[in-house]
Amino acid sequence: MSLKLIHISIREILSVLYPQKCLGCGLKNEILCRRCVQKIDYPTLPASGNVFAAADYNDGFAKKTIWLLKYRKIKTAAKPLAELLHTRIVQRPSLAAALKKGSWIIIPVPLSKKRLRERGFNQSELIARNLSDRMSVRMAPDVLYKLKDTPSQVSIKDRKERLANLTDSFAAKNTRLVKDKNVILVDDVTTTGATLKEAHKTLRAAGAKKVIALVVARG
Numbered sequence: 001m002s003l004k005l006i007h008i009s010i011r012e013i014l015s016v017l018y019p020q021k022c023l024g025c026g027l028k029n030e031i032l033c034r035r036c037v038q039k040i041d042y043p044t045l046p047a048s049g050n051v052f053a054a055a056d057y058n059d060g061f062a063k064k065t066i067w068l069l070k071y072r073k074i075k076t077a078a079k080p081l082a083e084l085l086h087t088r089i090v091q092r093p094s095l096a097a098a099l100k101k102g103s104w105i106i107i108p109v110p111l112s113k114k115r116l117r118e119r120g121f122n123q124s125e126l127i128a129r130n131l132s133d134r135m136s137v138r139m140a141p142d143v144l145y146k147l148k149d150t151p152s153q154v155s156i157k158d159r160k161e162r163l164a165n166l167t168d169s170f171a172a173k174n175t176r177l178v179k180d181k182n183v184i185l186v187d188d189v190t191t192t193g194a195t196l197k198e199a200h201k202t203l204r205a206a207g208a209k210k211v212i213a214l215v216v217a218r219g
């Protein structure tokens with residue numbers, strides 16, 4: 001065996017064994033093509049407050065794409081998820097109009113240091129970065145920080161306990177970046193919305209004028 005062969009990465013081997021194809025239509029070199037992104041159903045529950053979800057977590061395409069990003073660590077899966085968020089903005093004229101007024105900045109919901117170390121990247125930051133490119137709105141990944149390493153929200157059954165668990169779990173740095181700005185907070189999945197509420201509170205205290213949350217899927 002030549003040395004060259006040994007240098008073929010596992011990723012390359014996988015890409016031969018499982019070539020990337022659109023989950024929806026099989027189009028080559030796509031995770032989920034634009035046309036299939038457009039076919040994702042609206043979430044069944046209406047938007048609540050300033051939180052806009054793009055899909056239900058049970059939606060097959062949304063769920064699978066999030067899974068590929070978070071657990072198979074296919075970072076390009078962030079692109080169709082950002083595309084989905086952008087599609088929902090376009091489909092909601094009042095939201096699109098609001099985003100044209102004032103000065104906006106995109107901020108991803110951060111992971112705790114421990115979780116970031118485990119995963120190696122923040123999936124919400126990748127989605128936010130793609131959305132930032134798509135909308136030409138600046139992203140600031142270094143404003144919001146997660147202080148506590150809270151247990152997974154899903155593992156805490158009682159709602160009150162969930163909320164208590166999240167109290168004061170975020171802090172803001174570089175607050176000059178958000179002062180008098182409107183913020184688009186980006187996250188991959190929300191269940192109770194408690195995390196978003198805490199992040200919202202922290203950003204407002206840091207001087208943000210308005211905060212809206214765009215979430216790929218509501219579980």
Ligand SMILES: [Zn+2]
Pocket residue numbers: 022023024025026027032033034035036
């Ligand atoms: Zn497709």
